Amino acid sequence: MLRAVDVIQHKRDGHELSREEIAFFIDGYTRGAIPDYQASALTMATFFKGMTRAETVALTEAMMNSGQVLDLSELAGPKADKHSTGGVGDKTSLVLAPLVAACGVYVPMISGRGLGHTGGTLDKLEAIPGFRVGLSLPEFRDVLRRSHLGLIGQTPEIAPADRKLYALRDVTASVESLALISASIMSKKMAEGIDALILDVKTGDGAFMQAYDDSLALAETMVAIGRGMGKKVSALITDMDQPLGRACGNALETIECIEILRGAGPDDTRELSIELGAWMLHLSGSPHGLPAARARIREALASGAGLEKFREVIALQGGDPLILKLLQLLIGLGDAVEVFQNFR
Amino acid sequence: MLRAVDVIQHKRDGHELSREEIAFFIDGYTRGAIPDYQASALTMATFFKGMTRAETVALTEAMMNSGQVLDLSELAGPKADKHSTGGVGDKTSLVLAPLVAACGVYVPMISGRGLGHTGGTLDKLEAIPGFRVGLSLPEFRDVLRRSHLGLIGQTPEIAPADRKLYALRDVTASVESLALISASIMSKKMAEGIDALILDVKTGDGAFMQAYDDSLALAETMVAIGRGMGKKVSALITDMDQPLGRACGNALETIECIEILRGAGPDDTRELSIELGAWMLHLSGSPHGLPAARARIREALASGAGLEKFREVIALQGGDPLILKLLQLLIGLGDAVEVFQNFR
Numbered sequence: 265m266l267r268a269v270d271v272i273q274h275k276r277d278g279h280e281l282s283r284e285e286i287a288f289f290i291d292g293y294t295r296g297a298i299p300d301y302q303a304s305a306l307t308m309a310t311f312f313k314g315m316t317r318a319e320t321v322a323l324t325e326a327m328m329n330s331g332q333v334l335d336l337s338e339l340a341g342p343k344a345d346k347h348s349t350g351g352v353g354d355k356t357s358l359v360l361a362p363l364v365a366a367c368g369v370y371v372p373m374i375s376g377r378g379l380g381h382t383g384g385t386l387d388k389l390e391a392i393p394g395f396r397v398g399l400s401l402p403e404f405r406d407v408l409r410r411s412h413l414g415l416i417g418q419t420p421e422i423a424p425a426d427r428k429l430y431a432l433r434d435v436t437a438s439v440e441s442l443a444l445i446s447a448s449i450m451s452k453k454m455a456e457g458i459d460a461l462i463l464d465v466k467t468g469d470g471a472f473m474q475a476y477d478d479s480l481a482l483a484e485t486m487v488a489i490g491r492g493m494g495k496k497v498s499a500l501i502t503d504m505d506q507p508l509g510r511a512c513g514n515a516l517e518t519i520e521c522i523e524i525l526r527g528a529g530p531d532d533t534r535e536l537s538i539e540l541g542a543w544m545l546h547l548s549g550s551p552h553g554l555p556a557a558r559a560r561i562r563e564a565l566a567s568g569a570g571l572e573k574f575r576e577v578i579a580l581q582g583g584d585p586l587i588l589k590l591l592q593l594l595i596g597l598g599d600a601v602e603v604f605q606n607f608r
Numbered sequence: 609m610l611r612a613v614d615v616i617q618h619k620r621d622g623h624e625l626s627r628e629e630i631a632f633f634i635d636g637y638t639r640g641a642i643p644d645y646q647a648s649a650l651t652m653a654t655f656f657k658g659m660t661r662a663e664t665v666a667l668t669e670a671m672m673n674s675g676q677v678l679d680l681s682e683l684a685g686p687k688a689d690k691h692s693t694g695g696v697g698d699k700t701s702l703v704l705a706p707l708v709a710a711c712g713v714y715v716p717m718i719s720g721r722g723l724g725h726t727g728g729t730l731d732k733l734e735a736i737p738g739f740r741v742g743l744s745l746p747e748f749r750d751v752l753r754r755s756h757l758g759l760i761g762q763t764p765e766i767a768p769a770d771r772k773l774y775a776l777r778d779v780t781a782s783v784e785s786l787a788l789i790s791a792s793i794m795s796k797k798m799a800e801g802i803d804a805l806i807l808d809v810k811t812g813d814g815a816f817m818q819a820y821d822d823s824l825a826l827a828e829t830m831v832a833i834g835r836g837m838g839k840k841v842s843a844l845i846t847d848m849d850q851p852l853g854r855a856c857g858n859a860l861e862t863i864e865c866i867e868i869l870r871g872a873g874p875d876d877t878r879e880l881s882i883e884l885g886a887w888m889l890h891l892s893g894s895p896h897g898l899p900a901a902r903a904r905i906r907e908a909l910a911s912g913a914g915l916e917k918f919r920e921v922i923a924l925q926g927g928d929p930l931i932l933k934l935l936q937l938l939i940g941l942g943d944a945v946e947v948f949q950n951f952r
Binding site: 268269270272273276299300301302303304305307308309311312432434435436437438 | 612613614616617620643644645646647648649651652653655656776778779780781782
């Protein structure tokens with residue numbers, strides 16, 4: 265019979281844990297049968313000993329299976345998402361998600377809050393007056409079916425083991441483990457029911473991984489996990505030596521995204537959003553390769569289809585569509601801020 | 609302000625913890641202000657990173673100070689004890705403690721139970737019909753004053769932090785840490801109010817430390833802790849490739865000790881008991897060095913003073929003195945077993 269203390273000792277002594285050991289531990293921990301003090305010993309041992317690719321995949325799967333895994337097979341067509349490891353001014357999600365959805369790929373985006381010094385997509389969404397980030401999973405599915413796009417926050421049903429384990433790692437100094445970071449991110453993304461995922465791994469002064477080699481290792485690990493689970497996954501390692509775009513702050517960043525979708529806005533945010541969006545199309549099977557995918561995204565931007573998609577999802581998720589109409593009438597950023605402030 | 613998570617991270621990252629950090633953590637853990645899951649993360653980090661001598665001394669002192677520290681200064685004369693890391697058939701305590709006490713050194717012996725495959729002095733004492741190992745600390749002090757000898761088990765008042773931490777390490781695979789093992793042993797011994805301590809560190813197939821180098825490292829660490837706390841401490845590294853003496857089992861081992869105190873019994877147990885007892889006298893300031901101390905112990909054995917001291921402490925701690933009288937009348941081991949069984 266498996267015992268938690270033996271699993272800890274195996275890891276401590278540098279052995280590779282079996283799928284059964286990992287599933288036993290994560291399941292027991294999620295149910296409360298294995299206490300926090302054994303989980304923190306295991307995460308600290310993992311900090312020192314690392315995990316093999318096979319272990320990391322098994323951990324990701326165990327955490328994913330601790331909760332609901334969305335089955336979106338009723339939606340005909342590819343489903344894709346993007347994950348960024350986070351940076352300052354990183355706001356590409358709100359640009360690329362409408363663009364990709366406008367190209368016919370489903371984007372079931374479940375986002376997190378800001379972490380440390382970095383912002384979170386969820387926080388930016390909440391800057392949109394009335395926007396409901398807390399849809400139930402059935403509501404989320406319905407919005408997705410109607411608009412190809414849904415934007416919500418983490419729910420308790422998705423990967424509860426990760427939620428519990430992350431909170432524990434945070435107070436036991438075992439956050440900075442490549443295997444644990446990778447499995448944490450991927451367990452939530454793989455629960456979204458997607459076929460394809462593009463990873464934006466930041467590197468530089470404003471990123472969590474400041475050294476290029478660390479960013480590369482994180483990217484490789486996450487790609488290996490995703491592919492090990494049968495998904496189309498690639499990663500771009502992108503610069504975070506300076507903030508992305510011009511705006512920092514949730515309302516200001518949301519406005520910057522709308523500016524880009526209107527055909528304006530800063531080049532760096534726009535180009536990175538286009539590149540990541542193109543990869544999402546490409547990984548989703550868009551014909552004629554990446555250059556053609558880039559062209560499709562640019563067309564969705566130029567035609568205003570992306571902005572219209574964003575307006576559509578805001579309306580479906582309870583936001584006031586008046587805000588978009590007003591923004592289309594406005595020309596300057598200062599005035600846009602004023603409109604936002606009047607709504608809040 | 610100190611935070612538990614920062615202390616864990618310092619240790620994880622290989623920094624030397626300050627006395628303040630260690631005292632803060634152990635005090636908080638003892639009071640329940642620092643939870644088990646942070647303590648297990650720290651012990652696992654310590655397993656990997658070890659502790660410097662200064663840290664190990666600070667940990668020992670913090671654990672010692674988590675409970676009562678006996679003050680035996682009212683008893684004029686030296687106080688000494690022995691600790692063994694445990695082996696099979698290791699029963700020297702019941703021989704040497706009466707011999708050393710008969711030579712005029714106070715022996716306030718607080719013993720533990722068997723651990724793993726090894727026996728414990730406490731278990732053997734309980735094989736003596738009526739013997740009370742659970743004296744209160746005032747009763748213990750009184751017995752000591754009257755007979756120079758007291759033999760009790762661990763009490764909740766002594767080093768409660770160690771009790772709590774050891775139970776945690778046991779279920780989180782962080783037992784096998786040189787620093788933690790050493791501090792655990794020494795925190796309890798240093799709380800006994802002794803001036804001198806001889807350590808019997810076992811090595812070989814039947815010991816916890818099977819490799820000589822590991823035994824040596826443990827001995828050196830414990831000696832350094834004790835000396836760092838201003839006590840006279842030495843260690844003998846002794847063979848545990850085969851059981852000590854002829855008897856294994858609590859009642860049988862107690863009988864073997866009485867046989868030795870009667871002047872018979874197996875050579876190996878007798879000679880090791882004499883050597884350890886002689887070191888206790890020597891460290892306690894017995895004049896003319898170790899050879900003279902050996903001679904004093906041999907004299908206490910030959911004269912029957914040791915057996916008489918054992919009889920005395922058994923009487924003082926509630927045991928039936930009839931058992932000793934009967935044993936003195938008996939000649940064979942088989943009959944002695946029968947007498948014991950009748951009493952139980």
